[in-house]
Amino acid sequence: MMKQTTKEKIVTEAARLFAQKGYGAVSVDEIAKAVGIKAPSLYKHYKNKQEIFDAVLTEMNTRYEKNMAAVQMDGRNSRADAALFDGLSEEQLVSLGKKLFDFFLHDDYAVNFRKLLTIEQFQDNELAAMYTKQYADDPLTYQGMLFALLIQAGVIRDGDPQIMALQFYAPIYLLLSICDRHPEREMEVVKMLEQHTRQFHALYQIGAEKND
Amino acid sequence: MMKQTTKEKIVTEAARLFAQKGYGAVSVDEIAKAVGIKAPSLYKHYKNKQEIFDAVLTEMNTRYEKNMAAVQMDGRNSRADAALFDGLSEEQLVSLGKKLFDFFLHDDYAVNFRKLLTIEQFQDNELAAMYTKQYADDPLTYQGMLFALLIQAGVIRDGDPQIMALQFYAPIYLLLSICDRHPEREMEVVKMLEQHTRQFHALYQIGAEKND
DNA sequence: GTCTATAAGAAGATAGAC
DNA sequence: GTCTATCTTCTTATAGAC
Numbered sequence: 001m002m003k004q005t006t007k008e009k010i011v012t013e014a015a016r017l018f019a020q021k022g023y024g025a026v027s028v029d030e031i032a033k034a035v036g037i038k039a040p041s042l043y044k045h046y047k048n049k050q051e052i053f054d055a056v057l058t059e060m061n062t063r064y065e066k067n068m069a070a071v072q073m074d075g076r077n078s079r080a081d082a083a084l085f086d087g088l089s090e091e092q093l094v095s096l097g098k099k100l101f102d103f104f105l106h107d108d109y110a111v112n113f114r115k116l117l118t119i120e121q122f123q124d125n126e127l128a129a130m131y132t133k134q135y136a137d138d139p140l141t142y143q144g145m146l147f148a149l150l151i152q153a154g155v156i157r158d159g160d161p162q163i164m165a166l167q168f169y170a171p172i173y174l175l176l177s178i179c180d181r182h183p184e185r186e187m188e189v190v191k192m193l194e195q196h197t198r199q200f201h202a203l204y205q206i207g208a209e210k211n212d
Numbered sequence: 213m214m215k216q217t218t219k220e221k222i223v224t225e226a227a228r229l230f231a232q233k234g235y236g237a238v239s240v241d242e243i244a245k246a247v248g249i250k251a252p253s254l255y256k257h258y259k260n261k262q263e264i265f266d267a268v269l270t271e272m273n274t275r276y277e278k279n280m281a282a283v284q285m286d287g288r289n290s291r292a293d294a295a296l297f298d299g300l301s302e303e304q305l306v307s308l309g310k311k312l313f314d315f316f317l318h319d320d321y322a323v324n325f326r327k328l329l330t331i332e333q334f335q336d337n338e339l340a341a342m343y344t345k346q347y348a349d350d351p352l353t354y355q356g357m358l359f360a361l362l363i364q365a366g367v368i369r370d371g372d373p374q375i376m377a378l379q380f381y382a383p384i385y386l387l388l389s390i391c392d393r394h395p396e397r398e399m400e401v402v403k404m405l406e407q408h409t410r411q412f413h414a415l416y417q418i419g420a421e422k423n424d
Numbered sequence: 425g426t427c428t429a430t431a432a433g434a435a436g437a438t439a440g441a442c
Numbered sequence: 443g444t445c446t447a448t449c450t451t452c453t454t455a456t457a458g459a460c
Contacts, residue, residue, distance in 0.1 A: 006443080020334065024236045027435060040438080041444050049436065119331055121393055122232065128393040136390050163407045170382035178348050181333055181340040195375050203415045218425080239453060253426050255455070 007045045009035050015056045019112035022119045023053055057130075060113040064134060067110075071142075088155050090201045097197040098190070101172055105179050105186070115180065135173060140165045156204045164204065171196045219257045221247050227268045231324035234331040235265055269342075272325040276346060279322075283354075300367050302413045309409040310402070313384055317391050317398070327392065347385060352377045368416045376416065383408045 004012065013034035017026045028049050032039040046052045104110050117131040140162065147161035147168075156164075175189045175196075216224065225246035229238045240261050244251040258264045316322050329343040352374065359373035359380075368376075387401045387408075 022234065022236065022331075024234065028437085029435080037443085038445060039436085040446085043437070044443055115334060119234075119334065122327060122331065132390055132393055136386060159411060160407060163404070163411050166383045166386070166404060166408055167379055167411070170386040171378045174348060174378070174382040174385050178344055181344055192375070192378065195372060196378055199371060199375050199379070240455085241453075249425090250427060251453090252428085252455080252457095256425055261454070 006035065006037065010042060010045055010052060011055050011059050014052050015060065015109075015112050015116070018053065018056060019115040019119075022116075023123075028052075056116075057127075060109060060116070061130065063109050064113065068138065068142075088150055088201070088205075090198055090205075093201045094194055094197045097168075097172060097193055101176060101190070101193055104176055111180070118180075139169050139173075143169055154206065157206060159204070168197075168200055218247065218249065222254060222257055222264060223267050223271050226264050227272065227321075227324050227328070230265065230268060231327040231331075235335075240264075268328070269339075272321060272328070273342065275321050276325065280350065280354075300362055300413070300417070302410055302417075305413045306406055306409045309380075309384060309405055313388060313402070313405055316388055323392070330392075351381050351385075355381055366418065369418060371416070380409075380412055 010031065014026070014031050017030055017034060020026075028042055029039045031052065032042055035042075042052070046055065104114070114135070117127060117134070120127050121131045122128065143165035144162045147156065147164040150156045151158055151161060172193065175193050179186050179189050222243065226238070226243050229242055229246060232238075240254055241251045243264065244254055247254075254264070258267065316326070326347070329339060329346070332339050333343045334340065355377035356374045359368065359376040362368045363370055363373060384405065387405050391398050391401050
C-alpha cells in the first residue's frame with residue numbers, strides 16, 4: 001500500500017462517509033475531520049463538495065470496470081473454459097455462487113459503492129444508470145453468455161440463457177441486499193444461497209427432463 | 213375519496229417528497245408549499261420534522277399491513293385454494309407473477325414506500341427491518357407457504373418450498389428494481405418476467421424429472 | 425389554525441495570513 | 443497547502459398577532 005496523498009485521502013474518506021449517510025447528510029466539515037485537516041483546506045484540492053462526490057464516483061467506477069475486465073478475462077481464459085466444458089458440476093456452481101456473493105459482500109470498495117448507489121440511485125439519471133448496469137444488466141449479460149456457452153456445449157438443458165441468468169443471479173442479488181442491512185444474518189443467508197445453487201443445478205442439468 | 217384534513221395532507225405530501233429525495237433533502241418549507249400553507253403552520257399539527265416522518269412511516273406501514281392481510285385472505289379463501297389444488301396452470305402462474313409485479317410497480321403508496329425505504333434503509337435499524345420484512349422475509353414466507361401446499365397436493369415437484377419461493381420471487385424483485393429506476397423499460401422487463409414465470413413453471417411442474 | 429417576523433444554528437464557500 | 447476568520451444562505455423552530 002502506497003501512502004495516500006491528501007487529495008486521495010479525501011476521496012477515500014468521502015467515499016466511506018457518503019456510502020454510510022448519503023451525499024446530503026455528510027458535511028464538508030466531517031470529511032475534513034476524517035482526513036485530518038480543516039474544512040477550508042479541502043477547497044485547495046476540489047472546487048466544491050459536488051466535485052468531491054464526482055471524484056468518488058469516478059474512482060469507484062474505475063475500480064469496478066477494472067474488476068469486471070479481470071473477471072471477464074477469467075471467464076474466457078482457456079483453463080476456466082476447459083473446466084466449464086468438461087461439464088458443470090454441482091460443486092463448481094456452488095463455488096461460483098459463493099465466490100460472487102463473498103466478493104460483493106466483503107470487498108470494502110464494492111460494499112461502499114453498492115450502498116452509495118443504493119442510497120443515491122433516484123437522485124439523477126447517471127446514478128440510476130450506474131446502478132442498473134452494475135447490479136442488473138452487467139451480471140445478467142455476463143452470466144447469460146456463460147449459460148449460452150454451456151447450452152451450446154450440451155452441458156446443461158436447452159432454454160433461454162438470459163432467463164437462466166436471471167434465475168441464477170436474482171436470488172444472489174436479493175440475499176446480498178439482506179446481508180447489507182443485517183450482517184448478522186450472513187450464515188443463514190449463505191446457507192440459502194447454497195441450497196439455491198444446488199437446486200438450480202438439479203433443475204438445469206442434462207437429464208432433468210423438460211416437458212413443455 | 214374523502215377530502216383530506218390538513219394534517220392528513222401533510223402526511224400525503226411529505227410521503228411523496230421524502231420518497232423522491234430522502235428525509236434530509238426535503239425542507240419543511242417544501243412540505244408546507246406542497247400542502248399550500250406556510251412552514252410555521254406545520255408545527256400546529258406536528259411537533260417537528262421528525263414527527264412528520266414518523267407519521268409517514270406509520271401511515272405507510274399500516275397500509276402495508278392491511279394490504280398483506282387482504283392478500284393472505286385471498287390466498288387462503290376457499291375459491292382461490294380450490295383453483296390452486298385443481299392444478300397450477302402455466303397461465304395461472306404467469307398471471308400471479310404479473311399481478312404481483314403490477315401492484316408493486318404502479319400502486320402509488322407501494323412505490324413511495326419502497327423508494328423511501330430504499331433510500332433510508334441504512335439510516336437506522338427500524339427502517340432496515342421494515343425493508344427486509346416487506347421485500348424479503350414476508351414475500352418468501354408467504355410464497356413458501358403456497359409452494360409447500362402445492363407440493364403437498366402433488367401439483368408441483370418435490371423440493372424445498374422456501375428455495376422455490378426464492379427462485380420465483382427474487383427475479384420479480386430484481387426486475388421491479390430496474391423499473392423503479394427506468395420506467396421506460398417496463399415493457400421489456402414485463403416480457404422477461406413472463407418468460408421467467410413460464411420457465412419456472414416448466415421446471416417445477418410434475419412430470420419434469422428431477423435427477424439428483 | 426394560519427399568518428409574519430425572527431431567532432438560532434448549521435452548512436457551503438471565500439479571503440487572506442502564514 | 444494549511445490555517446483562522448468571516449460571509450452568506452438555508453433550515454428548523456418559536457413568538458405572538460389575527
